[in-house]
Amino acid sequence: MNHYPLRWAGNTTRKIKQKGNITLSDFDAIIVGGGLAGLTTAYLLAKEGAEVLLIERGNFAGAKNMTGGRIYSHSLEKIIPDFAGEAPVERRITREKISLLTEDSGVTVDYASPGLAVQGQDSYSVLRADFDQWLAGKAEEAGAQMVTGIKVDDILLENGQVRGIIAGGDEMAADVTVLADGVNSLLAQKMGFREELPPNQVAVGVKEIIELPAAVIEDRFQCHGGEGTAWLFAGQPSGGKVGGGFLYTNKTSVSLGVVCTLSDLITGAATLPQLLENFKNHPSVAPLVTGGKMIEYSAHLVPEGGLTMLPQLFGAGVLVTGDAAGFCLNLGYMVRGMDLAIGSGECAARAIMAAKREGDFSAESLSRYKTALDESFIMAEMNLYKKFPHFMENTPRIFAGYPEMASDLMAQLFIVSGQQSQPLYKKAGSSMKTVGALNLILDALKGVRSL
Ligand SMILES: Cc1cc2nc3c(=O)[nH]c(=O)nc-3n(C[C@H](O)[C@H](O)[C@H](O)COP(=O)(O)OP(=O)(O)OC[C@H]3O[C@@H](n4cnc5c(N)ncnc54)[C@H](O)[C@@H]3O)c2cc1C
Incomplete structure (x- = not known):
């Protein structure tokens, strides 16, 4: 195995070590991906005093990440109590709306309740570029090393054990490598942990952030200062196919988007940007965003296969977390991926710390990760809703x-x-x-x- 120091954008403090034939790890853990899953693991491990390196291909954590979106607070609240007091959250969601849209009409259910605002069961609209950078800052403060603008190309294998990563031809070793590289985890695919994503198990989302004054948002969406609305739409937004539209109120903008299953997009008549344009011009939606200015446009994949698309979750020296592990739930009336990413990031950190205490990073030792997932809300929810993706796919009447x-x-x-x-x-x-x-x-x- 050849070792060369990586040409990092940032400075790492540990160097590759080799003693005879034995490779000494540079880090306790290398985490690939600075989304919420990877950042949570980095934060928790660093807090426990572990040597952690997180590598993110974007220029900063959150640069390439996208959500609808709102984060359900419970999993992060457990890790950073009262996080909403310091994190760049947009609005606490206290009003939920669901609309069924035809081409020219809409039927809406509107739910508002103080129960939506109770700490620990509340949710917040967020903009990932800000939110992920905040969590990255927490991880760095705790002692994690963060390198951005570098793409991890491959996994370093030694006698069947994952020993670290390869980036730009350089190698870096760690006792455990965490694949938190998102829905299209090419590294998990390279490892043979999963197949290429089937088009019926993955959706594509496209979103505009539309700037509006806070007072206009509060008038239009009937919310008080600091509070906001989450609104999901079925029918017209996805052209009657599996998918839907969403609107989340931020402080001074709304996030408006459409999600559509990839297999439907391939065979459908309209492109995703066209679907978003049609949705924006729908008579029930146009007045909500009129006068607004589009300030950001983004697109991203969403894992939607549920339990059936779970990859191999651990191996010798390696764990897979967050979207890379398929931990995302689209239930039509709600989308949840961020709380699962954080929860799986926490399970990974716990498993790594236990393995570190024993100095054993074998697959058997790291199977603690799966045990922790099984005991957490993640596998309980993934199991509970395991039939739902099949129901959505096979019930086209929901959408048309x-x-x-x-x-x-x-x-x-x-x-x-x-x-x-x-x-x-x-x-x-x-x-x-x-x-x-x-x-x-x-x-x-x-x-x-x-x-
Ligand atoms: C349109 C849309 C709407 C959604 N709405 C919601 C919502 O309202 N609520 C909710 O909870 N969830 C929602 N989700 C899902 C949620 O955004 C994801 O589940 C969550 O972001 C997963 O976090 P993650 O850390 O696993 O992955 P990501 O956030 O995707 O992070 C992966 C990171 O890995 C990096 N990376 C990838 N490959 C490499 C590499 N080779 N080297 C280095 N870095 C790499 C990426 O740049 C990225 O920063 C939505 C998703 C979409 C697309």
Whole structure:
């Protein structure tokens, strides 16, 4: 094995060591990827006094990361109590809306409750460029070394044990390497931990950040100062295919986007940017963003296969966390990946510390990571919702059928033409005909079972 010092943008304090044939690790852990999963592991390990190096290919942590999005606070709250008091969160979400959209109409459920604002069960809109940099700062303060602008190209293997990473032809050794490199983890793929992502298990999201004055946001979205709204949309945004639209209020902007399954995009008529444009111009959406100025445009993959897309999670000297491990849940009415990324980052840190205490970084020792995941909310949630991705994929009426049905029913209730009205049960019956009463019952049963 040849060792060369890496040409880091930053300075690392440890150098490669070789004693006879034995390679001494430069670090206790090298973490690939400065998203929330990797940063959490780096922070927790550094706090315990471990020598940690985190390598991020973006120019700063968060530079390449994207979310809808809002973070459910519970997992980070456990690690950094009262984090929202110091972190650059945007708004605490106290109003939830879900809309079914046809081409020209919308039916909306609106939920507001003090329960949404209770610390530890609350959620916050965030902008990743700011939020990830804040967490990176915490990890650095705790003693983690951070190198940015460097892409890890490969994994260093020695007798079947992962011994570190290769970047730009240079090598760096560690007792444990953590793959926190996001949904399209080419490193996990290279390791044979997972196959190439199947297009029906991954979605693509595209998002605009649209600047608006805080007072306008609070008026339009009925929220008080500091509080905000999360709004998910089904039907028209994804062109009737598996996917949907989202809108999250930030302090002085809204995040507006569309997510669509890759397999549908490949065969669909419209491109994702076109779908976003159509969504932005929908009569229920256009007034929400009118007068705003687009200040950022981004796109990213989302893992959506649930339990079925979990890769091999650990091996000798290696762990896989966050999106790289497929830990993301899209339940239609909510998307959760960030709290799972943080939770899996914590499980990884615990497993590494236990392995370090014993000086044993074998696959068996690192299987503690899987045990910690099994005992955490992560595997409980992944198991609970394991049927949901299949339900979404095989129930196209959710995206093209039910929005029309709901709109038709509302039209029958609210549009007064002067013609003789029908009794309510007849109105409902005629609206249901668009999808069929039996389909409605079966889909409802399947939906309830998968949730
Ligand atoms: C459109 C959209 C909407 C979403 N909405 C929500 C939401 O509202 N709420 C929610 O909780 N979740 C949401 N998610 C999911 C959430 O964003 C992810 O689950 C979460 O970001 C995963 O964090 P991570 O740290 O695992 O991966 P990432 O945040 O993707 O971080 C991976 C990091 O690894 C780096 N990297 C990759 N390869 C290399 C390499 N070879 N060398 C060095 N660095 C590398 C990347 O640059 C990146 O910084 C959404 C996702 C999308 C795309």
